[in-house]
Amino acid sequence: MSDHAETVLGPESVFKGELRATGVCRILGAFEGSIRGAGDVHVASNGICAATIEADRVVIDGSHTGDIVARERLQLGPKAQVRGDVVAGAISVAEGATFLGRVGVGPEAVAQARPMAAASSQPLPEIKIVNPKTPGKVEWANEPAPPGDWMSQPLKAPTWMKGSEG
Amino acid sequence: MLAFAQDYLQADRTADCPHCRKAFRVGTVARSTMCPHCYRGVSFDDVVIKGECSGKVCSGGRVVFRRGSRARTRGITAGEGVEVHGDVEGAVLCRGPVVVSSDGSLRGDVEAASLHVEAGGSLYGAVKIAAMARQ
Structure with missing residues (x-):
């Protein structure tokens, strides 16, 4: 891990959107969106991540759905649950x-x-405030579909893998 | 000492048939047997490929592709693990770990208990890593 400051999403926290960070980024709660960083991304054992991750080093110990680009190394722990395309x-x-x-x-x-x-x-996703008196409650204009029972779904080949098939 | 040797020879383990994938009991020191389910021969010796190879590679033990080897297979089935140090093409089904070394290249789908691709090695294909229940 590098010496940069850590960006930590706490265990009870939920974040939706795009996160750009340098150094270490730890997901202990729930994250949805995309993470782009020049350092390390770590999804902890209780972390839930539905995002596109692009970083130098990625460590998944929790649950992740989405594509991952780990320029140097990707490591999945023994309790990791990952669905998505990986480079x-x-x-x-x-x-x-x-x-x-x-x-x-x-x-x-x-x-x-x-x-x-x-x-x-x-x-x-675009944020719309539902009730101005309760600013904490928001709704998402283009809510992504929940992952559902993804283990039983067939694999779908992305466009960038077409050259490797056959 | 004799009792230890008898226990060792009489002990058995669970093995998986690389053809029908069903589990059966086999002696610890057995090097080959016949699957009681599909009645096909099963070898537990490691398969080491040093040159070129094609067809189907099947073993109840490990399958090792040495450096410089070239394999265009119709499938690789291994009971204990697969090591790739050469250039390999074909789907891999393995109950053990699949390791692609820094000088190895594997093109094909992988279903295994664990996967390790070292820096410099290459892997292209769909991967399914999951605890495979014995049938």
């Missing part, structure tokens, strides 16, 4: 983890990761 310089999936998705690992895959990240990035 990484190196990958390590521990025994006991659950991982379903398409993988491109290696320097070439990382070099071609830019088009994938641009194609998979979802537009940020």
Whole structure:
């Protein structure tokens, strides 16, 4: 881990949107949106993340749904549950983890990761205040669909993997 | 000492048939047997590939592709693990870990208990890592 300051989303916290951070970013609560950083991203064991992650090093110990670009290394812990397409310089999936998705690992895959990240990035949700007296309560204009029972769904090949099939 | 040797020889373990994927009991020191479910031969020796290979690679033990090897397979089934140090193409089904070393390249879908791709190695394909229940 680097010496930069940490960005921590607490265990009882929920965040929706785009997060850009340098250094270490730890997700202990629930995160939805996208994370782009030049350092490390760590989804803790109780963390829930539905996001596109692009960082140098990514460590998943909790639950994650979405594409991941780890320019140097992706590490999935034994209790990790991950669904999504992955591009990484190196990958390590521990025994006991659950991982379903398409993988491109290696320097070439990382070099071609830019088009994938641009194609998979979802537009940020728009916030509408429902009741001005309760500013904490908001609704999301383009609410993304819940992941549901994703383990039983078939894999869908992304456009950037077409060249590797056959 | 004799009792220890008898216990060792009589002990058994659970193995998986690489053909039908069903589990059965087999002696600890057994190197080959016949699957009681599909009646096909099962070898527990490691398979080491040093040159070129094609077809289907099947073993109840480990499958190792050495550095410089080239394999265009119709599928790789291993009971204990797969190591890739060469250039390999084909789907991998493995109850153990799949390791792609820094000089290895694997193109194909992977279903395994764990996965490790070292920096410099390459892997393209769909991956399913999950606890595979014995049938």
